[in-house]
Amino acid sequence: MTNHLLEERAKTAAPSDTRGAGTTARRRRSWLRRDETLGAWVLLAPYTVLFLVAAAIPIGYAFVISLQRAPSLVNPTSGFGGLESFATVVGDYRFWSTFINIFTLMAIWLPIMILGIVALALLIHASPGRFGGAMRFVYYIPGALGGIANFVLWVYLIDPVNSPIAFLWQGLGASTYKEVITPGNMPFILTAMLFFQGIGTWIVVVNGGLNGISDEVLEAARIDGANAWQLAWHVKLPLIRPWVGYAALMNLAYGFQLFLEPYLLRQISSGSVVAEWAPTQLGYAFAFTNRNFPAAAALSIILLLITLGIGLIIVTRSGLFGDETSTRTTRAQRKERRTA
């Protein structure tokens, strides 16, 4: 303990000693360094405050709350409850079904989404000039309908009587909203909603990756006799793998936080689907229906850990955030560096 403190003091004392005896240049450098650190933290101050208020403190506070005991009728006082709330959440009869719902949705939605993003981005890239640009713009338009607007559009599309795709619903034997929005149809309806809203931005992202491929690479493949299909499959696709992986992981993380769509589908289904379809809805129910804040906090921590894990993979392994964070360099990055 004492040794440790002494070491610490020695470390902090060292710079002032060198300054006393050092050359002008060294003195100047250490002064600059201190000034730079100070300046950096002044510039970072507003962001740091917001980071604390909107991320760090709520996470810490949720963690503290999750370790409390929920007040009950028998024992209205709350106190330290250990992992009791986590056990409550995991033991809740709805907990696993919400995750099964999400995994079912992902199994259907993610492959379609990734296939759609890659196919449309490749089609756009194979169409140079104004036509490709116009198509990219059109594919982007649904993405501009954020959140509730996309939902109301789908309220119109799943109207079993007046929708332009009413024939589809009537083919399924549905004539009311309640009959369209059934538990079995939920993954498909959500897939359609998420695909329609999400695909545009991702096409732009993957298209950005495609535009980064140098002309020489494509030229060389063409001289070797590759046709458009071979060019896309053997040359372009391997080169944009980091962007596709990034899209897949981001959408995966997005799936775990799904709230608006299942929440509002429940509202218009006259109760034909459950109120706790997604894990976030279960958290909402714990907080606002049961007023069991420790359980709501515990569920938030569980979701946070899952999405944090996916986030860590994206940030450190995708290779899209530069050398500073990446643990390995991707082929695309090496190529970028060569051309730079």
Added chain:
Amino acid sequence: MTRVSATRVSDVPRVVGSHRWNAGRIARIVVMVVIAAAFLLPIIGFIALAFGSQENIESGASGFLNLGGMSWENIVYSWNQITGFGPGNGGLFQQWMINSAIVSVGGAALALVAAIPAGYAFARLRFRFRKAFLIATLLAMVMPNTVLVIPIFLEVNAINAVGQLWPVAVIMGFYPFGVYLSYIHFMTTMPHELVEAARIDGLSELRTFFEIALPISKQAIALVAFFSFVANWTNFFLPLALLTSSQQNKTISIGIQELIGASPLFNATVAAGLDVKLYLPQLALATVISMVPLLAMFIGAQRFLVRGQTIGAVKG
């Protein structure tokens, strides 16, 4: 189209796409146009719906995608229904639009004040914990913000501020994607040498930021303002958790949810007690109107967005 590609073939050797009208090219163009139609027709039908009337739609008199049933009278009728919603003479819809404007503009202003200097500090200054803080920022950026809503609710609840607008604006001001955009901006547009030169001239770190970095960051400012405004305006779960308790303080996204809940299509008992009738044309009109500020922002920011797609190739 044909003419453009034809002239190009003779001038520049092209490496992507083919120039002749072969079967592959025709198939590609047909597929792309069909998909474009599948993306656009629902939106066209939805906008036409906002100009329609419930009677025409029910009787099937509006034709394909309701395009035949559009009229200005319908809009006026629907507008009166929407604005008539609420206690007394209504007016909740306008109040919700104003509330959305307050939190979205307030949130975007805070996001700018925080993100531009932070992005500069991350990009061009050296300090302890720089890398750790940067990684925390990237993590916060790729994590879906819904995950933090319940913890944020617990925090705001602890200070008894649930139902007020200001906590929503403050939370919206935390916009890590904006920091990332600003970081990339300073990395690409402001070389290290410029910072060094300013230091040699005796400028302090803060003056270097305000006098050299800030004047060249118009692009980053426009992008951060645009993206954060759009994210704030369309945010649903945060206002739902923080503002549901106060009818007057709702934002438009959760306000539209309220309108859906008051429609005779979904809740006959609630709707029966109301003076206004909210069917699909009214809901569609409310939605279209709620999108107007986004459209205005998009048009205003358009010339910055074109280049922004290249800086922010990684989406937030």
